[in-house]
Amino acid sequence: MQRRDFFKKLGTVAVVTAVVPAMSFAGNAKPVGPNKMDFKTAVNAITGGKTPQKSNKVKLKTPEIAENGAVVPVTVSVDSPMTDTDYVKAIHILDGKNSNARCIDVFLTPANGKAMFSTRIKLGGTQDVTALVELSNGEFLIASQSVKVTIGGCG
Amino acid sequence: MEISRRDFMHIAAIFGLGAATSSFASSKAIEQIGLKDIYEFDSMGNFTLMHICDLHAHIKPLYWREPSTLISAPNLVGTPGFLCGESFEKFYGLEPSSLDAYFDTYMDFNALARKFGKMGGVAHIKTLTNHIIKERGKENVLFLDSGDTWQGTGVALKSRGEAIVKAQNYLGIDTMVGHWEFTYGKERVRELIDKLDAKFISQNVVGDDPFSDEYEELIFEPYTIEERGGAKIGIIGQSFPFTSTANPKEFTEGWSFGLRMDTLQDYVNELKNEKKVDCVVVLSHDGFSVDQEVARQVKGIDFILSGHTHDPSPKPITINDTVIVIAGSHGKYIGRLDIDAKDGKVKGYEYKLIPIASTLIPADPEGVKLVDELYAPYDKEFNEVLGRTKGMLYKRDTFFSTFDQLINDAVMDEMKCDISFTPGYRWGTTVLAGENILMDNVYEMCAITYPNVYTFELKGQKIANLLEDIADNVFNANPLYQQGGDMSRLGGATYSIAVSNKSGERISKLMIGGKPIDLQKTYVVSSWGGNLQKAGSNLQKDKIRPVYDVVRDYIKRERVVDVSNKANVTLVDYNCGCPTKGSRGC
Numbered sequence: 090m091q092r093r094d095f096f097k098k099l100g101t102v103a104v105v106t107a108v109v110p111a112m113s114f115a116g117n118a119k120p121v122g123p124n125k126m127d128f129k130t131a132v133n134a135i136t137g138g139k140t141p142q143k144s145n146k147v148k149l150k151t152p153e154i155a156e157n158g159a160v161v162p163v164t165v166s167v168d169s170p171m172t173d174t175d176y177v178k179a180i181h182i183l184d185g186k187n188s189n190a191r192c193i194d195v196f197l198t199p200a201n202g203k204a205m206f207s208t209r210i211k212l213g214g215t216q217d218v219t220a221l222v223e224l225s226n227g228e229f230l231i232a233s234q235s236v237k238v239t240i241g242g243c244g
Numbered sequence: 245m246e247i248s249r250r251d252f253m254h255i256a257a258i259f260g261l262g263a264a265t266s267s268f269a270s271s272k273a274i275e276q277i278g279l280k281d282i283y284e285f286d287s288m289g290n291f292t293l294m295h296i297c298d299l300h301a302h303i304k305p306l307y308w309r310e311p312s313t314l315i316s317a318p319n320l321v322g323t324p325g326f327l328c329g330e331s332f333e334k335f336y337g338l339e340p341s342s343l344d345a346y347f348d349t350y351m352d353f354n355a356l357a358r359k360f361g362k363m364g365g366v367a368h369i370k371t372l373t374n375h376i377i378k379e380r381g382k383e384n385v386l387f388l389d390s391g392d393t394w395q396g397t398g399v400a401l402k403s404r405g406e407a408i409v410k411a412q413n414y415l416g417i418d419t420m421v422g423h424w425e426f427t428y429g430k431e432r433v434r435e436l437i438d439k440l441d442a443k444f445i446s447q448n449v450v451g452d453d454p455f456s457d458e459y460e461e462l463i464f465e466p467y468t469i470e471e472r473g474g475a476k477i478g479i480i481g482q483s484f485p486f487t488s489t490a491n492p493k494e495f496t497e498g499w500s501f502g503l504r505m506d507t508l509q510d511y512v513n514e515l516k517n518e519k520k521v522d523c524v525v526v527l528s529h530d531g532f533s534v535d536q537e538v539a540r541q542v543k544g545i546d547f548i549l550s551g552h553t554h555d556p557s558p559k560p561i562t563i564n565d566t567v568i569v570i571a572g573s574h575g576k577y578i579g580r581l582d583i584d585a586k587d588g589k590v591k592g593y594e595y596k597l598i599p600i601a602s603t604l605i606p607a608d609p610e611g612v613k614l615v616d617e618l619y620a621p622y623d624k625e626f627n628e629v630l631g632r633t634k635g636m637l638y639k640r641d642t643f644f645s646t647f648d649q650l651i652n653d654a655v656m657d658e659m660k661c662d663i664s665f666t667p668g669y670r671w672g673t674t675v676l677a678g679e680n681i682l683m684d685n686v687y688e689m690c691a692i693t694y695p696n697v698y699t700f701e702l703k704g705q706k707i708a709n710l711l712e713d714i715a716d717n718v719f720n721a722n723p724l725y726q727q728g729g730d731m732s733r734l735g736g737a738t739y740s741i742a743v744s745n746k747s748g749e750r751i752s753k754l755m756i757g758g759k760p761i762d763l764q765k766t767y768v769v770s771s772w773g774g775n776l777q778k779a780g781s782n783l784q785k786d787k788i789r790p791v792y793d794v795v796r797d798y799i800k801r802e803r804v805v806d807v808s809n810k811a812n813v814t815l816v817d818y819n820c821g822c823p824t825k826g827s828r829g830c
Binding site: 150152153154155156157215235237239240 | 485486488489493500501502503506710713714716717720724725727747774775776778779
């Protein structure tokens with residue numbers, strides 16, 4: 090082996106190590122799934138322990154029976170004036186039974202004009218889908234609906 | 245608004261007299277009296293809606309026995325949609341052994357069938373609708389079809405739906421919605437709609453393929469406005485909301501279904517406020533109990549003409565000023581709804597569920613000719629006698645029926661599996677005790693576009709979970725989470741079920757091959773007509789064969805089939821098949 094080649098190799102290794110120092114460490118461990126977080130922990134992490142209020146101001150639109158559990162459409166809209174003093178700060182979509190209950194956190198400002206968000210989430214089985222909404226006054230509102238994920242029955 | 249049922253009861257009385265001596269009332273006088281009673285109607289208002297649902301391609305008359313078990317969650321049992329036999333008779337005040345009791349219940353079916361004969365058939369339906377049109381005037385009548393029309397018989401399958409479209413054109417259907425129609429695939433659905441004289445409408449079928457021009461667009465016109473008797477009638481279409489879950493997704497890839505009650509409300513408002521219609525009708529394939537929920541949540545619908553769950557409902561039900569009717573299945577009935585509507589308001593209505601007693605209502609010769617032509621290419625195959633049955637073969641019931649048991653027996657015999665699954669569809673046929681079984685009857689039970697029997701492996705735990713999942717689709721206390729079918733039928737297995745238990749905790753004492761299920765063990769499973777093979781592994785590709793061929797060969801081998809009438813399911817929380825409201829018994 091020539092000296093130049095040796096340095097080349099050494100250099101490559103050094104660069105890799107420098108960029109992702111955690112990589113070699115993780116490589117030794119078994120692959121793990123997404124960070125586990127159950128529903129209650131997730132809600133507490135968002136609200137800081139405050140109890141969210143059930144509210145019909147939060148409109149959660151999602152099918153009763155999912156056509157495809159891998160892409161379940163969810164639309165959350167909140168009845169809010171969206172002014173500087175009264176607006177929706179955040180919309181969180183959570184599920185009840187997936188490994189990690191937090192699906193998405195959407196942060197809003199009055200400039201959004203309308204508190205509405207639409208996405209598709211993956212559900213591993215029949216469970217509740219929840220919209221947790223943070224208002225500018227520090228209050229939390231909540232709405233839930235059960236979504237059935239089934240192999241299908243009969244005609 | 246009282247429907248007189250007495251008319252029908254006295255048909256029974258007349259038949260009762262003759263029955264002791266001759267099996268059929270052939271005297272012309274008796275037939276005329278019977279016919280008058282069938283036609284009898286206090287016509288009113290400015291127009292008539294004629295309603296048919298769930299024909300399931302039965303253009304010829306047939307025998308069709310209603311369920312002897314129709315179990316649901318305790319809050320629903322004994323209410324319209326979950327009435328059968330004794331509880332049905334009590335609820336609607338039917339005279340036992342009358343023509344109505346024969347049409348609407350299972351009771352004494354085999355004997356009454358020999359007395360009253362077959363039911364339905366497009367040639368007989370046409371004679372009745374001609375009578376109504378003559379009475380009311382063509383310009384005052386609309387004929388609406390709630391779907392499940394193109395599928396269910398051999399002639400439908402072999403002509404890929406076309407024979408039935410021709411029959412609908414002959415009947416003069418004006419508007420329809422769909423469910424099993426979609427199992428011919430998107431392209432064929434479009435071809436058939438081109439051949440169809442009726443309008444195909446649906447507000448709840450929307451494109452969901454982001455790369456398609458149809459993305460987020462309606463696939464069909466959501467509604468139609470028709471003028472009859474000087475009234476503007478707005479008709480909104482509602483196809484089966486769970487088509488993509490209940491049937492293979494590939495047939496409707498890129499189309500999304502669902503109840504879509506929010507857009508339904510928007511269309512109701514649009515028709516009332518902008519289009520200024522006099523009457524809002526929803527032509528629906530949601531199912532009877534789901535439509536009762538729709539009436540609770542959507543405001544301003546005048547009439548829902550429902551379908552899917554095959555209920556014969558002699559009386560309409562009213563929820564929040566919305567009147568809901570449903571007209572049975574298999575061409576056994578036509579619902580006649582006379583409406584008085586003007587100045588944007590419905591002022592009154594009259595309804596009658598008319599039984600198509602094909603021995604009493606004469607056949608229209610043109611219809612007989614059409615049906616003969618449509619069947620001609622297949623007569624040789626369909627009329628083959630495969631064997632004979634000792635007892636009555638029927639479909640329906642919540643857990644078990646004899647024709648399904650015969651299919652499971654055939655599948656188990658050929659596939660050598662531990663357990664077999666046959667779907668809990670509500671369409672099929674009835675073969676009376678001692679009669680021959682024709683190939684046509686086998687198609688009446690199995691004619692679907694995805695007929696293959698799959699044999700594969702499933703862990704015991706998975707089988708147990710799947711059964712719970714299916715049970716929740718049938719017994720959920722909230723109708724919006726039901727799919728309107730019955731439990732899958734099992735071969736090689738027995739179980740007990742407590743319907744009112746929580747989801748996931750209903751089934752107990754599950755036995756396979758006479759032994760308690762071993763959750764860790766791998767079982768060989770055969771199934772058809774569903775999606776179960778997708779949950780399994782080690783699919784035996786060389787064994788895949790259409791179910792109608794498997795059943796045909798089995799009956800031919802057996803020659804005489806003797807299927808036990810004893811169910812393989814024990815119902816824990818009810819002590820009869822047709823409980824009355826608020827009770828656990830009859």
